[in-house]
Amino acid sequence: MAEHKTEDHGFGRSIRRVLFGLTLFFLFLFFLFWRIDNPRAEQMRVSILDKAIPNMEWAMAPITRISRIVDDFQSYGRIYEQNQELRRELQQMKAWREAAIQLEQEKARLLDLNKVKLPPKLSFISGIVLTDSGSPFRQSALINLGRHDGIVDGWAAMDGLGLLGRISGVGENSSRVIFLIDSNSQVPVTIKPSNQKAILSGNNTLLPTLDFIENSDLIQPGDRIVTSGDGGVFPPDLLVGQAVLTSDKRFHARLAADYKQLEFMRIIRYSNVFPIADPDQLVGPLLSIDDPVDQSQGADQ
Amino acid sequence: MKSHKLHQTWLHKLALVLFAALVAFYNLIPFTLAPTAYPSPDILFCVISVLTIRRPEIVPFWIIALIYFGFDIFLMKPFGLWTACMLVATEIMRANRDAFRENLFLYEWFYASLIFFLALMANRFLLAVSFTPTPPILALFWEFLFTTLCYPIVLFIITYILRINKPALGAFGYKGHKL
Numbered sequence: 436m437a438e439h440k441t442e443d444h445g446f447g448r449s450i451r452r453v454l455f456g457l458t459l460f461f462l463f464l465f466f467l468f469w470r471i472d473n474p475r476a477e478q479m480r481v482s483i484l485d486k487a488i489p490n491m492e493w494a495m496a497p498i499t500r501i502s503r504i505v506d507d508f509q510s511y512g513r514i515y516e517q518n519q520e521l522r523r524e525l526q527q528m529k530a531w532r533e534a535a536i537q538l539e540q541e542k543a544r545l546l547d548l549n550k551v552k553l554p555p556k557l558s559f560i561s562g563i564v565l566t567d568s569g570s571p572f573r574q575s576a577l578i579n580l581g582r583h584d585g586i587v588d589g590w591a592a593m594d595g596l597g598l599l600g601r602i603s604g605v606g607e608n609s610s611r612v613i614f615l616i617d618s619n620s621q622v623p624v625t626i627k628p629s630n631q632k633a634i635l636s637g638n639n640t641l642l643p644t645l646d647f648i649e650n651s652d653l654i655q656p657g658d659r660i661v662t663s664g665d666g667g668v669f670p671p672d673l674l675v676g677q678a679v680l681t682s683d684k685r686f687h688a689r690l691a692a693d694y695k696q697l698e699f700m701r702i703i704r705y706s707n708v709f710p711i712a713d714p715d716q717l718v719g720p721l722l723s724i725d726d727p728v729d730q731s732q733g734a735d736q
Numbered sequence: 737m738k739s740h741k742l743h744q745t746w747l748h749k750l751a752l753v754l755f756a757a758l759v760a761f762y763n764l765i766p767f768t769l770a771p772t773a774y775p776s777p778d779i780l781f782c783v784i785s786v787l788t789i790r791r792p793e794i795v796p797f798w799i800i801a802l803i804y805f806g807f808d809i810f811l812m813k814p815f816g817l818w819t820a821c822m823l824v825a826t827e828i829m830r831a832n833r834d835a836f837r838e839n840l841f842l843y844e845w846f847y848a849s850l851i852f853f854l855a856l857m858a859n860r861f862l863l864a865v866s867f868t869p870t871p872p873i874l875a876l877f878w879e880f881l882f883t884t885l886c887y888p889i890v891l892f893i894i895t896y897i898l899r900i901n902k903p904a905l906g907a908f909g910y911k912g913h914k915l
Contacts, residue, residue, distance in 0.1 A: 451797075458801050459823060465816035470866050476815060483809055488764075495765060502767050569763035569811035571775040572871040576766060616771055618869055639771050639872070694770040 477604050485606025488565055488577055495566065503698075557670055559593070559701040560584060565609060574617035574639060575600070580702060581608040589668050591703040597674045597691025598622075598662060599700055612700065615675070615690060616643055623666055624675055624688075627659040635660070635675065635688055642687040645678065656680045660688050670705045748794040748900075752787070756780055756803040760810050775875055777882035778852070780807075781822065782890035785848045788829045789836045790894075790902045800826055817862055821855040837902055841891070849884040856880055 469476040510517070562578035580586050582605050592599045592612045600614040613620055620637035624645070631653055633645040648654065658678045664671025676690040759780055780803070787795045804819035828851060836844050856876050863870045894900050 455797050455823075455827065458797065459820055462801070462805070462816035462820040462823070466814055466820070466862075466866075469815040470868065480809055480812075480815075487810075491761070494761070498765055499767070502765070564766050564769065566764040567766040567769055569760065570813065571772050571875060573812040574769075574771055575812065576769055614769070641770060695768050697766075697769045 481604035481606045481609075481611060484577060484611075485581065485609050489579065489608050492565060492579075557703050557705065559703050560586075561699055561701050563699055564697055572618075572639065574614040574620075574637065575603075576612050576614070576697070576700075577609050578612055578700060578702075579609055581606045581610050583608055585704075586610050586702060590705055591662075591669050591673060592700045593673065593703060594692045594697060594700055596693075597676055598669070599692045599694070599697070601668065602702065614694070615692075616641060616694070622669065622675075623663045624660050625663040625671075626654050626678055627661060628655075629653040629658070632663055632665070633660075633686075641694065642679065642681065642689060645686040645688055648686065651686060654678055654686060656686075670703065673703070745793055748791070749799055752783070752794060752799065753803065755783065756806070760807055763811060775879040775882070777886040778879065779883075779886055779890060781825075781852055781883060782848075782887045783894070784822075784826060785829055785851070786887075786891050786894050787900070788826050789833050789844065790900055792830050792833060794900075795826070797823055797827065814863070814868060818859055821859045821862075824858075825851045825855040841888075845884075845887055845891075848887055849880070852883055853880055 560580060562580040562584075565577045565579055567577075568575040578592075586602060586605050588602055588605055590602045592601060598615060600612045600617070600620065602610050603613040604611040614637065615622060615635060616637045616639060618637050618639050620635075620643075622635045624633055624635045625631070626633060626645070626648070629650075631649050631651075633648045635643050636646050637643045645660070656677075656679050660675040660678055662669040662671055662673040662675060674691050676688045676692075678686050679689045681687050763776070784795055784800060784803075801819055801823055804822050805816065807813065808815050808817075808819055829848070832847075836847070856879070860870050860873075860876065
């Protein structure tokens with residue numbers, strides 16, 4: 436007990452002070468490490484989450500389930516109107532489906548006449564959402580697919596209809612999807628009938644902005660937005676959403692993907708991805724087709 | 737008697753860590769993946785500052801560092817920065833805790849909110865200095881407001897339901913030292 440009595444005085448107090456200082460010092464060191472070598476720090480984070488999160492699934496799944504059931508109960512009140520609305524929409528859909536089938540056949544005939552070589556169809560793998568980012572300032576989710584399932588950094592994530600985001604950080608059994616609405620997300624897109632190029636930048640709301648439009652006079656609200664495939668991260672022609680003009684006279688995108696009811700997502704296999712391994716490398720198309728390895732080493736130096 | 741008190745302190749620490757894990761767990765549950773307009777209050781800051789003022793032996797600095805560093809890792813924050821801010825903030829409270837002993841609740845409330853505000857600003861400043869994208873200032877304002885509003889509630893629960901009180905003036909701790 437003798438050493439306990441002295442703890443609050445003299446020697447013990449100065450030891451505590453030194454330890455406190457050291458802790459602060461190491462925390463700042465960690466922050467600098469995170470800032471300077473971000474890919475490696477994020478990879479460390481992913482590997483830690485990869486150990487922890489799948490073990491918590493047993494606790495997380497029921498709670499998520501219950502919250503969804505409560506949401507569903509709340510929507511029971513509106514079930515009749517919803518039913519009517521769905522019927523009307525289904526009727527419209529049938530008309531569209533008919534039109535699509537006819538166009539498909541016409542397109543097939545024309546392509547056959549032209550002998551066009553089409554890109555191979557994209558295949559996908561489906562995963563379940565495990566957690567969200569846990570912070571209102573980051574828009575991302577953890578899914579239950581990882582390196583084990585062949586996931587590669589940079590692949591596109593979609594819900595049934597539209598683009599959600601891309602894989603950023605792959606663990607053994609889980610990986611993180613950064614959404615289009617995250618403020619760090621910048622995606623090259625094409626706005627469809629006029630083929631205007633733009634950059635879709637996330638801003639933490641459901642309406643990300645369309646920046647760097649060449650000529651915004653050619654764009655009408657309601658125009659379709661698809662990925663352009665520039666930069667080689669996303670395959671071209673994935674549906675993103677529709678252009679909307681907000682009161683600040685800027686074009687935003689209303690996303691086709693439904694973030695509110697997201698349970699599953701599809702990860703699109705697309706092999707033309709340049710992985711982000713080091714902090715000083717540029718992401719983009721390979722500059723030399725002949726010797727890509729040489730190029731990437733050249734960027735390092 | 738002494739060992740009983742010692743055990744109780746460790747139980748309190750364990751309870752605090754479990755509570756922190758619960759908060760992190762709640763934040764991670766994907767209720768909806770659409771962005772929310774308002775950030776949730778930092779309840780953990782309220783709990784830790786209330787305890788630092790009342791029973792500093794429950795919240796030594798290493799437990800605060802451990803909890804917040806875990807938060808940094810699991811909640812996608814920059815490593816270590818918010819932890820460092822919180823450590824400095826709680827250390828200021830710890831150093832000045834004698835002032836809260838005989839003072840009113842309003843004084844403590846104001847002081848704790850001021851420190852939380854300064855911590856938020858320091859965090860934002862360091863992020864800006866290191867060219868990291870910073871959260872919008874309005875979101876920080878909401879976080880500050882909600883945390884401030886939460887403080888009396890947390891204080892009420894800890895004092896009147898969990899019955900953890902300030903030590904009386906001139907009381908002695910289980911180690912026989914003056915509190």
